Amino acid sequence: MKNFLKIVPLLVLACLIFSCSNDNLETQEPSNGVDLVRNSKAIDLNGFIVTRDNKPVDNVTVRIGNEVVATSRADGSFSLEGSGVNVGDVLVFENSGYVTVTKIMSEDTKLIISMLERAEPIQIDPRRTNSIAVGKEGRVVIPANSLGLNGEPYSGPINVQATLVDVRDPFQLRSAPGSYTAMGNEGAVPLTSFGMIEVVATIPGERIRLDVVEGASVQMAFPILLPRETPETVNLYSFNTSKGLWVLEGELVNTGSVLLGEVTSIDSSWNADEPCAEELICVKVKVIFTNGNPGCGVAAEGLTYQGFDGINTIGADDYVYLDVCPDSVFELQSCFPLCIPCPGPVYTTTIDLTTITTPPGPDGCIDLGTWTIVN
Secondary structure, three states: OOOOOEEOOOOOOOOOEEEOOHHHOOOOOOOOOHHHHHOOOOOOOEEEEEOOOOOEOOOOEEEEOOEEEEEOOOOOEEEOOOOOOOOOOEEEEEOOOEOOEEEEOOOOEOOEEEOOEOOOOEEEOOOOOEEEEEOOOEEEEEOOOOEEEOOEEOOOOEEEEEEEEOOOOHHHHHOOOOOOEEEEOOEEEEEEEEEEEEEEEEOOOOOOEOEEOOOOOEEEEEEOOOOOOOOOEEEEEEEEOOOOEEEEEEEEEEOOOEEEEEEOOOOOEEEEEEEOOOOOEEEEEEEEEOOOOOOOOEEEEEOOOOOEOOOEOOOOOOEEEEEEOOOOEEEEEEOOOOOOOOOOOOEEEEEEHHHOOOOOOOOOEEEEEEEEEOO
C-alpha cells in the first residue's frame, strides 16, 4: 500500500507521525458480515455533554422516544447503564438553552455530545407579521396569526428562538441536530450542508411549544455561508428526531443574498443541504498512541464537503471505522479539546481519497494504514 496520509499542522501545539505501510498492519479475517467486523466490542453507555468552551452542561435529558433514560449531572456526565439502550436506538439530548441533538447509537459511538447555545428569545405579538434575524443575512418571517396551540391560533405573547448552525465553524459542525444523513427511497443518503436553522416558539415562562397552524406557512431565509459552492437551488430538509435522519421537504432558491423557501412546521430543525454522494464508504485506520490512549476517540470531518462522522471509539485491535463521502478530502481528528476525559491537544491529518486506489477489504472497508500519534 502507498503512503496515503499526508501530515498537516496540528490545531494546537502538538505533532504526529503517520505511516501507512501494510507490512506493519494487522489483518482481519473475513467475517459473515460487515457489522460483525465493525461492531465487535461492548457498547459504551457513559458519556459527557459539553459546550464550545468545554464547560459541562447539566440537566440535559436523554430520551428514546418519549422515555427519559438519563439526565446529565453537574459535571456534564451521564450514564445509560441499566436503561436498556441498544444499538440502533435514537438518543435525543434536550435542554431548553441549547439546540436539540440526536444520536443514533452504535457500538463504536463515543458519547461526547457538544451542544450549541440557542439564540436569545425574542418576544413577538403573533397577531402581527414578525421578521426575526438569523445570522447576518438570514431571517425567519412569521405571518400574522400563523402560530398556534393544538391547531388553533395563539394570540398571546410568544418567545421565538431562531438559531443558526454555521457549518463553517468546526464546533457548530459537530453540534448539528443530527448526522449528515437523509432518508432516501433506497436507504440513507449522505449530505453536505449549507447551514441549518432551529426555530423554537414557546409561551413565555412555559415549555409549551407552538407550531404553524394548518394552512399557514413560515418563510425561511438561510444566510449564504458558502457563496462559491452554493448552487442556484438547494434541497430543504427537516429533521426527524424519531429516526435520527433528515427528511426531504422541498427546495430553497438562491436569491444571491439568501436561500429562500417556506415551511409549514417549526417543530423541527431545518437544513439547507445537497447529497455529497449516493452513499458513504467505509474506511478504517489503525491508531497507535506512543504513550497510550488517554481515552480519545477519532472522527472524520469533511473538508470538501460540510459533514461530520461523529466521534468513534478505537477498538481493541486499535482500528477505528469511519463513514465518509467517496472521492472526498477529509480530516482525521483525535483528542478533542471539548472532550472532558481527554482535553487537547488535538491531533489531525488530512486524507485525500481521490489519491487512494486500494479496494475495500473483506470487511467492506478501505484500509488507510496506521496513524501513529506521538503523545
